[in-house]
Amino acid sequence: MNGAAQLMQGHEVIAPIVLPLLAGSVLVLLEKSRSRWVPLVSLCATGLLLLLSILLVMQASGGKVQPYLLGNWQAPFGISLALDRLSALMLLLTAAVASGALVYAVAGQAGRSEAAQGEHFHSLFQYQLMGLCGAFLTADLFNLFVFFEVLLAASYGLLLHGATRARLKASVHYVVFNLSSSALFLIAVSLLYALTGTLNMADLALKLPLLRPEDARLAQAAALLLLVVFAVKAALLPLYFWLPDTYAAASAPVAALFAIMTKVGVYAIARMTTLLFGVSSGGATAGVAAVALPVLALGTLVLAAIGALAATRLRGLVAYLVVGSAGTLLLAIGLGTEGTLAAALFYMVNSTLVAAAWFLLADRISAARGGVDLLDARALSGGWAPLGLAFLIASVAVAGVPPLAGFLGKALLLQAAGQTPMAVWVVALVLGSSLAMMVALARAGSTLFWKPGAGGGATVAAHVSAHVSTHLPAHVTASGALAVRPTSAAHIWAIGALLAAVLASAVAAGSLSAYAGAAAQQLLQRQPYIEAVLGARPVPPKFDVRKEMRERARESGELK
């Protein structure tokens, strides 16, 4: 019976990895011959990925963890994938953000020379999606490293597209920083392998509590190294300095896609701190980051608020909003109760979508201002009403003001954090940073939309830059001036769709929070995940090649 069920089981778990891989490979060939089908193929593949991830969310919402054995090896020996509620949610989020970013990119690309957008934009985009989906699905630590490298390699290429001086500088920093963190990742993974003899996450979860006491310190070092690596991706306090420069330098659709990249780090931390190093997991590594993570996350929130207040450019402001949302998420994950985890997953959906919408919107606003990203009074070409409305909705969603889902997420978090020892700090700093971000956004909005006088408007920027030395150098958006494209219907559709998804997450808040709650519960009950991954049986081969070869050898031997 069980065997029959296993045989029936399809390959849909690996499809989100294979689909972008195939699409990317086809696109490389098409791009080579400069085919005009390139955007269409890319759009179709991303649309398919969106449909597929909706299907997977529906499948995962039943609560069953679905394992997949790559290479058909029994679990701890081969590489496993696993689809649970959290993975499915992340896949859907990735596909949604990617669709919005891609529609926007195609809209911006029409009629533009290849040099401005870059020749291999679409294939790199697909490879990045492959890396993202793989990272969300894998249940193997080394495989996670490999998918991290896939998505990073693609992101290096995407960041560089339309290479300007500012992008090159940001790229050098970004690549060096990520290569160093990859080195740390390898050290941590190999340490864990040396201690436990396994890389499968489910198997690790079983083996970590059984470590000898003399290995306890090494295991803790490895666990914390892993968290440092993920904190680099998630932009936690001492390691977020790469983010504002990088995101501000990237082109708009790329920055929008990068909004999901910080969430890979958040996802990995959520997975590690529940499955491997959770407070209840037992052994030396149990709760290894239980104090450090929320404290650092609170620090991140404070600095993100200061950064947002001090930003002199709209892109920089948005980048700090991303840092702030990562801080909120890591705070909720670090507190580690079921309630805060559920709040984190709920908030993740809203904050990722709205961050992506923000990067696209910031690009449109600067395009309407003649390619200038600086927060100063300047004439706005075209109507201010659609941009202003989008700005208002996006601001309300990102700052956590009722009635949108950002507020609900923060409210859920505060409610759940009330029972934790850090409740006072959490409430004070989350509310304080929300207020600061709201002030920053209100000031930016009033400067952009209410002071449309041409010239004589450098006051705000000069005033702000007096306070801060970390703002971006003046040539950062020099690329913006080169790449100004009038706002087309597709641009509006892309931003509108992302904002509509944000609104929908507020309207469907009931079912979304039920799903987030169930996902959090599934994360904390580690047993079903472990059993599903380790219990997955290899599919019996239809043709046993080795047996056939043996028989053939015997026959030929007999013939001789």
Place this chain on the structure above:
Amino acid sequence: MLLLLSLGIGTLTGCGLWLMLRERTFDTILGLTLLSYAVNLFIFAMGRVKVGAVPIVEAGKTFTLANTADPLPQALVLTAIVISFSMTAVLLAIALRSNAESGSDHVDAEEPRP
């Protein structure tokens, strides 16, 4: 053997870190390369160093780690080498382009003000 290996890893890591923290892109890349060598050796060492053991199976001996070297870290090292090599190539290309665009091989793409 073990002492030699660990001293080698330590030296490579130390040199790599020192070079990485310098201000020229060439030094930084060289440092990253040394660091990746150190990491590769470290992964290799994490599979327990054995002298003269067969890689996978020897005829007549049971397949346990007492008789053979651990093949998994060797596979991991291979992956890590490929990835770090290709990423270093990408970084070199970026650094060269940055140097060509800005006329400076400083990591901030401009000479520090005196």
